[in-house]
Amino acid sequence: MSFGRTIIWLMGALLVPPLANGQGTEVPAELAGTGYFRDQDTLPGAYRFYRQLPGGEGGLWGLGPTRQKLSHASFRVDGHEGVADYSPELRCQKCHTQQTKDLHGLRMGITCVQCHRSQPIAGVYQYYSPLNPIRRHAYVCAKCHEGATPSFASYMVHEPNPIASEARGTFPLLYYAVWFMLILAVGVFLFFLPYTMAWWIRDLVARLRRGSDHG
Amino acid sequence: MADDRTRLRRFTMVQRLWHGGLVLLFMLLSVTGIAWMYFETPWGRDLASVFGDYGDVLEVHRIAGLVMLAGFAMHIVYLLCRVDWKGFPWSLLGPETLVFQWIDVKGFLGHLGWVFGLNELPRFDRWSWWEKFDYWAVWWGLMIVGVTGLMLYNPVLTSDFMPGWLLNIALWIHRIEAVLAMGHIFTIHFTVENWRPSSFPFNAAMFDGTIELEEAKHEHPEWVARMEREGHLGAALVPPPPVPLRICYFVFGYAIIFLGLFLLVFAIANAALLTLF
Numbered sequence: 032m033s034f035g036r037t038i039i040w041l042m043g044a045l046l047v048p049p050l051a052n053g054q055g056t057e058v059p060a061e062l063a064g065t066g067y068f069r070d071q072d073t074l075p076g077a078y079r080f081y082r083q084l085p086g087g088e089g090g091l092w093g094l095g096p097t098r099q100k101l102s103h104a105s106f107r108v109d110g111h112e113g114v115a116d117y118s119p120e121l122r123c124q125k126c127h128t129q130q131t132k133d134l135h136g137l138r139m140g141i142t143c144v145q146c147h148r149s150q151p152i153a154g155v156y157q158y159y160s161p162l163n164p165i166r167r168h169a170y171v172c173a174k175c176h177e178g179a180t181p182s183f184a185s186y187m188v189h190e191p192n193p194i195a196s197e198a199r200g201t202f203p204l205l206y207y208a209v210w211f212m213l214i215l216a217v218g219v220f221l222f223f224l225p226y227t228m229a230w231w232i233r234d235l236v237a238r239l240r241r242g243s244d245h246g
Numbered sequence: 247m248a249d250d251r252t253r254l255r256r257f258t259m260v261q262r263l264w265h266g267g268l269v270l271l272f273m274l275l276s277v278t279g280i281a282w283m284y285f286e287t288p289w290g291r292d293l294a295s296v297f298g299d300y301g302d303v304l305e306v307h308r309i310a311g312l313v314m315l316a317g318f319a320m321h322i323v324y325l326l327c328r329v330d331w332k333g334f335p336w337s338l339l340g341p342e343t344l345v346f347q348w349i350d351v352k353g354f355l356g357h358l359g360w361v362f363g364l365n366e367l368p369r370f371d372r373w374s375w376w377e378k379f380d381y382w383a384v385w386w387g388l389m390i391v392g393v394t395g396l397m398l399y400n401p402v403l404t405s406d407f408m409p410g411w412l413l414n415i416a417l418w419i420h421r422i423e424a425v426l427a428m429g430h431i432f433t434i435h436f437t438v439e440n441w442r443p444s445s446f447p448f449n450a451a452m453f454d455g456t457i458e459l460e461e462a463k464h465e466h467p468e469w470v471a472r473m474e475r476e477g478h479l480g481a482a483l484v485p486p487p488p489v490p491l492r493i494c495y496f497v498f499g500y501a502i503i504f505l506g507l508f509l510l511v512f513a514i515a516n517a518a519l520l521t522l523f
Contacts, residue, residue: 095409095411096411096414131521132521132522132523137285137286137521138282138285138286138300139300176401176402177402178402179402180402180405180406180410182405182406182408182409182410183401183402183405183410184410185405185409185410185411186401186405186410186411186413186414187411187414190414190523191523192523193418193523194523195523202411202414204412204415205411205414205415205418208415208418208419209415209418209419209422212418212419212422212423212426213422215422215426216422216423216425216426216429219426219430220426220429220430223430223434224433224434226361227433227434227437227438229361229362230361230438230442231437231441231442231443233360233361233362233363234442234443234444235443237367237444238443238444
C-alpha cells in the first residue's frame, strides 16, 4: 500500500499543480479534509459546495455533478413520509430501480441500509441525515473508506447514465468524457475491423497469385 | 554455410523481453480487469475465484498495473538513451525510427489502394504504417489507462488532489479504453500478425527476434534493399532458432491467443448480463 501511495503522491506532484494553477481545480481547503473528523469537517461551513447546485462553482468544479431537481423527500426525516404503499419490509430495489445499478451494490454486495442507515430512511439532504453532504464522508463513507474526505464523498455513488442526454445537465464532464471515449473506441473498430477483413482477403488473393506464378 | 542463415534480425533481446513482459502483464490485467467488470455475473465470479475473493483480484490488478507502468517508465528511459542526441531532432526521422512521417501517409494510402486492388503493394521500409500505429497505440492506451488507473488505485488519496467525482469519470474512461485495447489486441492485432494468409499460423518475429528473409523481401522490400545497398545485409542474417525453442514460442503464443479469445467470446456472451447504467 505505501508503495502505491508514493506513486500516487508522485503522480499528484506531476499532474496536479499545473492543473491547479491554471484552471482553478484546486480542492477547496474545506473539502480536502484533515483525516481526523474535527468540527470543521462536519459543520455546515462549506455547505454551498455540498449542495452541488448548478452554476455554483467555476472551473472544473462547475463541470461536476449537480442536482437538477430537489424533491421535498430529500429534506424529510423520513423520506417515505406520505408514500402510500411503503413498508419497511419491502425490498428497496422494488421501487428505487434507478439506485440499484452501482458497483457498491452489484459487485460488493453492500446493502442500501449500510449507507442509508436504519428506518426511518432519512432524505439525503435532511439536516441530521448521515448522508447529508456535510457529514456524509465521516458518517457513511469512512465506515469502509478509511480517511474519507468531503471531496471523496462527492463521488456519485448512484451515478447517472453517462450517455443519456440528461447527464449533460446533471454531470456534464462525465457526459462529454464518456462520449469522447466511446466515439474514439467505436471509430477505431469501425475502421479497423472491416479494413482487417478486406486486407485478409486481399492477402489471400496475393498469396494464391504468387503461388500460381511460381508453379 | 550461408544456406542456413535464412532469417533476418529484426528485434533486439531487450525489445523482445519488453514485448514478452507486456504480453504477460496485459493478459494478467485483462483477466483480473474483466473478472472485476463482470463480477456481478457468474462467469465473472468464476474468473475472479482463480485469484481468491474480489479483494485479491483487485490487488493483483493494481500491482500488475503498477509493474506495467514501471516497465513503461523504463521504456521511456531506454528511448532517451537510444536517441541520437547529436543529430536531434532530425535524427528522429528516417526509415529506422518509429516516428510517423510523411512516408507513412503515403504508405497508408498505398496500402489502402492495394487492399482494394487499385495499385501495387507499397514498398515498406523497416516499419510499415500499421507497425508504427501498433507501437503508438500502446503509448496512447497506457497513458489513458495508466493515469485513470493510478487515480483509482487509492480513491481517498486521489480525492485530496482533485474532486472525488472525477473518480466516476476515471472509471468510465479506464473501462472504455481497456475494452478498446483488449478488443483491438484480441481481434485485429492477432489477425494482422498471425492469421493473415502470409503469416499464418504464427508469426514468431517478436519472440525469436527474426523474420524469414523471403518474407522480409515481400513485406519490407525497401528495408532489405537498403541494407543490401549499405552492405550490412549479410551481417544481419542468422540461422533459424533451434526447433525446441520454436515449439516453446509457438506454445506460448497460442496459449496467449486462446486466453484472449476465451476472454473475448465469454465477455461478449455475458455482456447482456452486465448492468452498466
